[in-house]
Every structure is written in structure tokens, then in C-alpha cells.
Amino acid sequence: MSEVNLVLRSTRVITPEGTRAASVAVAGGRIEAVLPYGAPPPAGARLEDVGDDVVLPGLVDTHVHVNDPGRTEWEGFWTATRAAAAGGITTLLDMPLNSLPPTTTVGHLRVKQRVARTKAHVDVGFWGGAIPGNLKDLRPLHDAGVFGFKCFLSPSGVEEFPELDQERLGSSLAEISGFGGLLIVHAEDPHELASAPRRGGPAYADFLASRPRGAENAAIEGIVALAGRLDARVHVLHLSSSDALPLIAAAKRAGVRITVETCPHFLTLTAEEVPDGATEFKCCPPIREAANQDALWQGLADGTIDCVVSDHSPCTADLKTPDFAAAWGGISSLQLGLPAIWTEARARGRTLEDVVRWMSAGPAALAGLTRKGAVEAGRDADFVVLAPDAAFTVDPAALHHRNQVTAYAGKRLYGVVGSTWLRGTRILHDGAFAEPSGRLLERND
Structure with a gap:
């Protein structure tokens, strides 16, 4: 010893x-x-x-938007990692967008690493980005140590991180698959979104109608087909639509290399409880109805959903206007994910062992972090x-992330x-x- x-x-x-x-x-x-x-x-x-x-083993959160540098008034490495530690998270992976520059080249990755190096209270890794025009940068980013590549199929909300059309999605996934990488996907189909009713204002029902389940379902169906053809590894981010669960389960049984996550807000908050004008509840894809939430919990129980991560996506308070169409979409939950999930889990007869599997072991396995995710020798x-x-x-005043905006107040x-x-x-x-x-x-x- x-x-x-x-x-x-x-x-x-x-x-x-x-x-x-x-x-x-x-x-x-x-x-x-x-x-x-x-x-x-x-x-x-x-x-x-x-x-x-x-x-418990320290939690691993593979879906965090730190926004530093460039939009540090939204969030920064110092504040985000303090909030993570306060919530029992000891490892987080930073998303490639909302910072300036985005993590789409090795040079941009080095900028972000320099900013994070002296500010991190917990261990931090980085996702790269797959956007139009950076196909040649994907392998160098992989070689530089990013954990995989994020893409959007519909607009991301920031102009410096555009979405991939179907042709570019195919070429990016083929490139990433060629060097054994992982593509993680914001899966909402742009055509389904374009055909959905769109109305501004404070009514949550109108916003929910503008981000229908069909947009997620169609996007996931396309990802499954493409991943199957290329024998590529893909991961579906922040699953909100329970309608997609049978498709995902069937794909896994067929040998498609697909994993999926969901988030605390989808498992603990419901559309029925969102007050009009309360845009602290806005995220994309959206918080859906209670029956949908029940089905997501069943997807966790049967293993169709692999892990639970925050999608911590903060902003300044002024961007959360009462208009659901105009407000920034994102929920801050780094500090609250563990108690939020545990509160709901215990009410549904689940155990802390389940929570550890979903919020520590599962995300660690997704990212290939073999030293994280369990209390056992060698970790x-x-x-x-x-x-x-x-x-x-x-x-809210007791939260450590930079802006004390929360749907859990x-x-x-x-x-x-x-x-x-x-x-x-x-x-x-x-x-x-x-x-x-x-x-x-x-x-x-």
C-alpha cells in the first residue's frame, strides 16, 4: 500500500x-x-x-457553458467552478460556444485554457465545436485533447457558432468517426421549428408550441440513421421529448453507437407550473408537461437515458426579459442539480445509488474519464x-454562479x-x- x-x-x-x-x-x-x-x-x-x-463520488457534469472569455459577465471559470464545487461537482466539461472565441480551433482552445488555468476550483475539460468551415480543424482539436465535438442542427443563438446543414453534418461526422471521435448534438430539426407556430409575448404555452417535440424527434431520427450508416459514435444532448425514447432504445438494440442525456430541469420542473413571463424557465428544447417528465424518468430507470447533466447556460438578468420569444434561453443549475434530482428521485422511490449512476458514473463514462465517477481503488x-x-x-442570493437567476427560487x-x-x-x-x-x-x- x-x-x-x-x-x-x-x-x-x-x-x-x-x-x-x-x-x-x-x-x-x-x-x-x-x-x-x-x-x-x-x-x-x-x-x-x-x-x-x-x-458519494464527486459528480461529473459534461454539459456546462462557462462563457469565459468574451462573455464573462454571463459566467466565468471562477464563479462557475465555485458553484460546481458547492453542488458536489468535481469535474466539468466546458461547451465550445458562448465564449469569444468559441472552441473551434486549437488556437481558440489555448486561449480558453489560459483563462481557466488559474481560476478553476474543480477539474475542467473542454469540448470542441463543429461548425461550417472548420472541418480541417477537427482532427487537430482532437489531437489537442478535446473530449469531442458539439454541433447544432438549428441556430445556436450566437452568430459565431452556426449550425450544420445535413451535408456538413455528414462530412463532419465522417471526419470525426475516422479518428474515433465523438459528436454531441443539439438535436432540433430546423424545418420542424420553422413550421411551428411562432408568437412573441409572455405566454409559456406559446413558447412551448414554438419548440414542438416533433423537432427533437425528427432530428434524432436523422442522427440515428447517419450514425448507423457511418458506424459513428454520437450523443444526444439535453433530451426533452420523451417521444424519442422508443427510437433511441431501438437504435441501441440495433447496435447504433448512440448515448443520450437529460437535465435536472426536465426531470424536476413541468410546463404546467411555469408562470407567464417567467423566462428564468426558458430553455431550448423546452421544459415539457408532467406526463412527458414521467416518461423521461422511466427512460432513466430502464437505461435508455445514460446520464443527467446540468446544461448550465447562464446569462445576465437583463437578458431574461418577460417575452419568451426574445429572452435568452438557458437555465443555471450547477449548484442545484444534485439536490433537485435527489428530491425528485427519493419521491419516486429511487436511491442515491441511482443518482450516482446518472450524475457521476454515467457522465464519466461518456467522456472516457476513467479516473472519475466511482469510489474505488485507483480512481x-x-x-x-x-x-x-x-x-x-x-x-438565489446564496448561489455562487455569477448571476443569481434561477428557476428553482x-x-x-x-x-x-x-x-x-x-x-x-x-x-x-x-x-x-x-x-x-x-x-x-x-x-x-
């Missing part, structure tokens, strides 16, 4: 084999062993006993200490994060943060 410097003990440690009382021995930032609860700490090791609080010593039965009411949630640990170092304890110690990750780290 290597020299153990820390033992984290709890009556409830969630491991890949289940939940049990254990002492987790840490050496050099890695988990050395998961020992019996009563095992005496090795000589010289510090013992941290958290009693009956639950020790990074990334932990969340959670009081699962403690409740709190969401106060006033909601009562279960699950209080007491401390967060990154490679054996406590980076958050009772609301106090350590100095930034996050690392910049590359694919295969």
Missing part, C-alpha cells in the same frame, strides 16, 4: 458494489483502498469521520459528503452538501472554499 495520508470514514459510502460502511484510504490524490469501516487508519494518516452523512479521490435528509429552501430541496473533495483535498467545507486547485483535463486523462 502506498503511503496513505487521509482516511474518509462514513457509515454510508456509495461504491460500485453498493452502499456500505467503509473507510476510504487516500494516497497521492488517489483512492488507495476502500477498507472495512472499523479498520484503523494507517500510521500518519488523518482520519475524517463524517458519521452518517453519505460519501481520483473526488468525494461529496451529503446530508441526504436535510432540506433547504433555494435562496423558493423551492424546498433535500440534500445538503457539507463538503466537497478534489483528489483528496477538501475544496469546500460548510460553505467556505479553498484556493483554486482544479486541473485542466484532456481526453484519456
